[in-house]
Amino acid sequence: MPPFGSNDDGKADFKAYYDMHSTPIYAFLRSMELCEEDAEDLLQDTFTKLWINRHRIQSKEHIKNWLYYVAGNAAINLLKSKEARYRNIEALQWMNEPAYFEIQRISSEWLSWIYLELERLPPGEGDVIRSLFIDGLTMHDIAERRNTSIKTVSNQRNDGLNKLRARLTKEQFAKLFMILMKLPM
Amino acid sequence: MEEENNRIFSLVLKNAWTGAPTEEEIVELQAWQSRSSFHQTLPDRFADLDWINGKVSEIHKFRKEVVRQRIIESIEGLEATTANVSETGHAPYTTSSQPGKRNYINVETSTEYIRVHKHWRVTFMVIFIYSKVLLVVALYYYMLWRKCH
Numbered sequence A: 001m002p003p004f005g006s007n008d009d010g011k012a013d014f015k016a017y018y019d020m021h022s023t024p025i026y027a028f029l030r031s032m033e034l035c036e037e038d039a040e041d042l043l044q045d046t047f048t049k050l051w052i053n054r055h056r057i058q059s060k061e062h063i064k065n066w067l068y069y070v071a072g073n074a075a076i077n078l079l080k081s082k083e084a085r086y087r088n089i090e091a092l093q094w095m096n097e098p099a100y101f102e103i104q105r106i107s108s109e110w111l112s113w114i115y116l117e118l119e120r121l122p123p124g125e126g127d128v129i130r131s132l133f134i135d136g137l138t139m140h141d142i143a144e145r146r147n148t149s150i151k152t153v154s155n156q157r158n159d160g161l162n163k164l165r166a167r168l169t170k171e172q173f174a175k176l177f178m179i180l181m182k183l184p185m
Numbered sequence B: 001m002e003e004e005n006n007r008i009f010s011l012v013l014k015n016a017w018t019g020a021p022t023e024e025e026i027v028e029l030q031a032w033q034s035r036s037s038f039h040q041t042l043p044d045r046f047a048d049l050d051w052i053n054g055k056v057s058e059i060h061k062f063r064k065e066v067v068r069q070r071i072i073e074s075i076e077g078l079e080a081t082t083a084n085v086s087e088t089g090h091a092p093y094t095t096s097s098q099p100g101k102r103n104y105i106n107v108e109t110s111t112e113y114i115r116v117h118k119h120w121r122v123t124f125m126v127i128f129i130y131s132k133v134l135l136v137v138a139l140y141y142y143m144l145w146r147k148c149h
Helices: A011-031 A036-052 A060-081 A089-095 A098-119 A123-133 A139-146 A150-167 A170-180 B002-018 B023-033 B037-045 B049-060 B064-088 B118-148
Strands: none
Touching: A011 A036, A011 A060, A011 A098, A011 B049, A011 B064, A036 A060, A036 B064, A060 A089, A060 A098, A089 A098, A098 A123, A098 A170, A098 B002, A098 B037, A098 B049, A123 A139, A123 A150, A123 B049, A139 A150, A150 A170, B002 B023, B002 B037, B023 B037
8 A cells, every 4th residue: 555645646645754753763864963053954955855756665574664764864964065074073973873873763762752642642641741841840839830749730630640551551651660660759 | 673762662661760670671681781872872861751851842842833834834835846947947046935036056164265075185285296397307417418418
């Protein structure tokens, strides 16, 4: 089955691929030592190229590899063009190694998975868990900021964890919980 | 591949955060780590909550919808250009947003020196040395010729 449906020239499929892969690819580009603006620019170029080449890609399985390949090469080319300003020349050399490429890709996918699971939480509980995890605030900070009691914040944190548990498989929740349990109490 | 990555992710977290992987799991993780120096260091990174928080915060800054909109505009621009080319037979000189204004390619340089491919440097050096050798040989034979006459 072709990866881009013929009904609307593949626009719906393209949107789905963007939703699925944009965050891990962005994380991957940031891990290649690119700043926010450069990472966003290259992400834009990568997905624009995907659209241009959509009829050449044989299957859905190839899309992910194709995106990482194009984004990675674009990142290396950009860093090389900035070589005079880019001081970490040594880093540029090992960026060409396949093992480095693979590790950045794996770690970006793992980190994106953690982030996206937290993002999918509903606003109330999600805000508490995201503030604890992403912003590094304490329960006390959050209670003060929301003008509420620590007990309420603690309840929301526990509700959030329960919602995560209900949504994820046992294995997935175990993964996330191992990190979340280290959050400040 | 996906399954293996998921399995290793579980092992890395188990090793880092609960400290209770089985002997078999430790062997599996060590075998994976032995693939390269990069594989070696990854589990240590995921044992560092500050590192994870920092990286997740970076991802949090991603303006997904802004970039989506930029991609849509870029694709629409490309499709408009393609349609224009197929109608007129040549690429347009003007942009649709700025009619009448020439659309130049934005070129940014990182240095003020002219840059050529590295192979040209060797070629120039060879030509320079070869010309000096020919000059010396020419002078030698000229002096020889003058001596003879």
